[in-house]
Amino acid sequence: MLRIAFASTLRFMRRHSSVLQADFEGGVSQSHISRLERGESSVTLERLEEIATHLNVHPLSLIALTWGASEQISPAELLERVRQELESLDGLLHPIVIDTQPAIHPRIIEAEKVRDEVQRLKALGHNKAEISRLMGIAKSTAARHW
Structure with missing residues (x-):
């Protein structure tokens, strides 16, 4: 219509x-x-x-x-x-600020968290198999973020 x-x-x-x-x-x-x-x-x-x-x-x-x-x-x-x-909505009082930064996809945010945790555990001396078991992720995922 x-x-x-x-x-x-x-x-x-x-x-x-x-x-x-x-x-x-x-x-x-x-x-x-x-x-x-x-x-x-x-x-x-x-x-x-x-x-x-x-x-x-x-x-x-x-x-x-x-x-x-x-x-x-x-x-x-x-x-x-x-x-x-x-x-x-107070829309007449203040214009909305335009955010020029593109929104980050939730999968990317989650992948960054996994990478950070893998790196933290690696720094503590864990190997890929241990990290995989501790985090409950595939060994290939641990290897990708190694």
Whole structure:
């Protein structure tokens, strides 16, 4: 349903802004705009930003129009609800700090713990077989972190 609502929003905004599909240049191709307008494709945040730039609107305007169409409520009503939600989360007081460091996968964190423990036991004089038995890991795992 959201793809169809976005399709309607995009068609409406293009007509309202007198922008042709061919006017989109750069990252968004005419064929991609056409697929979006037919509801055959979903939009990414990056593409949404590019489309909004071509239409001279903020990306949130397109999102508000899309969700409003999907829920059959006015964008103003939707934005008021969002404002109240953000206010209850203190979202209006402080912007979220963008963390540029990629999240570390839990398996990597666990592997680092295993490696550290293997190295600690190795420093205490244990061999691979003993470490394997003490930690309950395969000998090959102990060897990999040796």
